[in-house]
């Protein structure tokens with residue numbers, strides 16, 4: 009997929025020719041053998057306090073990046089959930105950096121995964137739809153993009169993707185930078201597929217993780233995406249006492265969504281229990297993968313990162329599945345374990361797409377100046393990240409969230425405003441309240457700035 013002499017050089021050339029205001033530069037570190045420090049410069053205390061990154065220790069770690077589809081942060085024990093859905097993951101997270109307020113950049117897979125791969129908002133990368141096994145305008149991650157996998161590949165990594173989702177496709181450009189990009193065969197994507205994916209991951213890791221070349225492995229789990237049908241005993245684990253005919257099928261949920269059936273409170277509780285059962289099954293499968301990395305003796309050389317692509321709604325704000333930009337759809341887990349880094353929790357809001365630049369900086373594989381995502385690498389050296397606005401989109405809907413907890417949402421042609429600190433359920437729209445007029449004006453200005461920046465990036469990358 010890559011140009012013979014390297015797409016990155018080609019892209020730089022093209023942008024220079026266009027004399028764009030968007031400056032692009034790429035920095036590549038020199039590397040030593042796997043596991044050895046490539047750059048021993050240490051960030052100084054002033055930089056740590058200011059939250060600046062860019063001088064952290066870099067090492068050519070292996071990277072295992074695990075994306076979990078449709079994963080609400082608030083259904084995970086480590087994020088405060090009351091049910092014991094994730095006993096293994098909660099223990100893992102204690103030794104990792106857990107970002108308490110991570111937001112996905114979109115409420116569905118194609119756009120969200122594209123942001124993760126490119127470090128760009130939807131408006132910039134242009135992936136707004138999904139056509140099965142076809143490449144059409146708006147459904148393709150265009151060749152002009154420099155993906156995270158390409159950075160790792162250029163830096164000498166063996167790169168692979170093992171996925172169960174049907175969305176990221178070779179034909180749609182998602183395989184850029186991956187030496188291998190495989191839709192794992194076996195059970196259907198939406199049913200009990202986690203076991204097949206874990207098997208494939210374990211096999212791949214056995215063959216590659218201990219080799220001289222460092223590894224970058226992307227995994228895409230489909231639990232707990234609908235249908236909410238986990239294998240037993242997980243399917244019934246949280247379901248005791250529910251008297252319902254609902255099985256957790258996609259058709260059942262679609263009937264609630266299109267109004268042909270009306271969900272009772274019991275129905276909602278039942279489906280939430282089945283969704284939680286899927287998460288419990290997921291927990292058992294990712295446990296297998298990480299314990300395998302431990303058994304290979306590679307934990308000290310491997311960064312393991314977990315992230316969700318978006319959440320899921322159970323009639324929270326009148327709709328089902330995913331879409332819309334309320335917290336149940338965009339508050340996702342982001343947990344990263346870096347060897348030698350103590351577990352901690354970060355309360356500043358961050359974006360799920362920040363994970364790409366963070367991994368790139370921790371491993372010293374370079375950066376792209378027009379990234380809208382930012383590296384969070386400083387926090388892995390005890391530093392902090394400044395509270396910057398968070399941006400998210402879904403179709404024509406979009407919004408901005410401030411570090412202080414004010415959240416703007418443009419929905420149905422109306423600007424809404426919520427105070428997440430005092431109203432986490434987003435039940436009280438402050439958009440028409442005079443006392444909040446200034447706040448809303450400021451958030452709209454941030455939106456305008458991000459729109460302008462995004463349009464400039466898109467024009468630079470794709471414009472003629």
Ligand SMILES: [Zn+2]
Nearest residue numbers: 077078117317
């Ligand atoms: Zn998804």
